[in-house]
Amino acid sequence: MPRLFWIAIKTLAAVLPILTAWGALAYVKPAEGFLFPDGARIVLFHVPCAWIACLAYVVAAVYAITALRRMHSGAAEGWMHADRGCAAAMELGLLFSALTTVTGSIFSRLQWGAFWSWDPRQTSILVIMFLFAAYLVLRGAVADRQTKARLSSGYAILAVVPGLFLIWVLPRIVPTLHGGANQAVIGGGLDAQYRLVLYGFGLPGLVCVYVWLQHLRMRLMKLEDAYFL
């Protein structure tokens, strides 16, 4: 990767989250009509985390397909690189889906009165978290490096079916508390200030953090592979 690209990513990954924190805590006004108006600020952290979890999911599936294709063509380093990408994306997916669940529960307590209410979106993020975790458990249960890559990539591709269903189908067919989030574009109900912080700082900032972490994790895994093989 060109050096300039990484300098830009790292700078944005440092600056944008600070701007998000400033925006969430000082810039946006408390949301009117909310049970606990100041609680709405957490949305600016919660929504980007949920998006990054979904992004990690897509990245993992693409890497899994790449790993299997390269394995067929026989290039050893090629499939290992893709397999590491898939594993790193799954780990980060687990992290961000856990953050989504925690921030979501806090918001849910403030707004709807209970930490957990088995809303379809809550159930979806929980099950997606289980999918990430199951993938990592499976990796731990296979010793041979290539079998590990093959089985876990297979599982990652299988997981696309429930994943698509939970993210895009279920919340649309079952009544949900996440009214606004069910429109194709999130934040139909958000006012301009929230949208600015969310799309201007929150989402791009966390995307940069994610890209950086993914890159670091893959480098670390490459060292692990080199050490253990």
Next chain:
Amino acid sequence: MAASPVRQALVVCRKDLLAEFRERTSINAVLLFAVTSVVVVGFGLTGLSLRADAAVPLLWIVLFFAAFSGLAHVFTEEEDAATSEALRMAASPEAVFWGKLLYNLGLLAVTAGIVVPLFLGAVDLSVPQPLRFAAVVGAGTAALASAATVVGAIVARARARGALFGALGFPVVLPLIMIAVVATRRAVGQDPTEWIWLRDVGGLIAYAAAMLAASVLVFPVIWESQ
């Protein structure tokens, strides 16, 4: 081998059935496990009268655990008996998958055929529309077997299989359990003119079809030897 893929799949299924008739390991284990869980549910509910819509999720929990107690057996048995290499040489991966799936469908159908009536008796749940109920439970069971088969193939090649099977299977089948619970609730409802259950059965079949499509894509890779 010149036999057609369909014939190969039937031969694989027949081989597993024969092995099962000789040793009767998986059907006995799955049935006893399922019956035990029905007894535990019934025992836990002694003295309580449960509303129909509260009993339905319990039925699917029992069926879920029945499926995930034994459906990996067709693959773990090949690994344990060291016969998987011979099977790889004798049949194409597709034939192996469809053969094993057919066997698992049969196994779970027999289990459900025995466990569901027992469960209805144990929790005293009346079914005003038996055909509708049977269609929903049948579609749900078939979908469960379809999703469990490919996960079983993955688990057979890993360590700590028993716990792993449930852990890997749960997130994959949860969406279909959710549809099945809602559909079964509607199917035990009183209103005979309500046709929405047909859409639910369609949803279950669609989910099973999507899982099968992904399984057929992925299975050759999982099944391949080193």
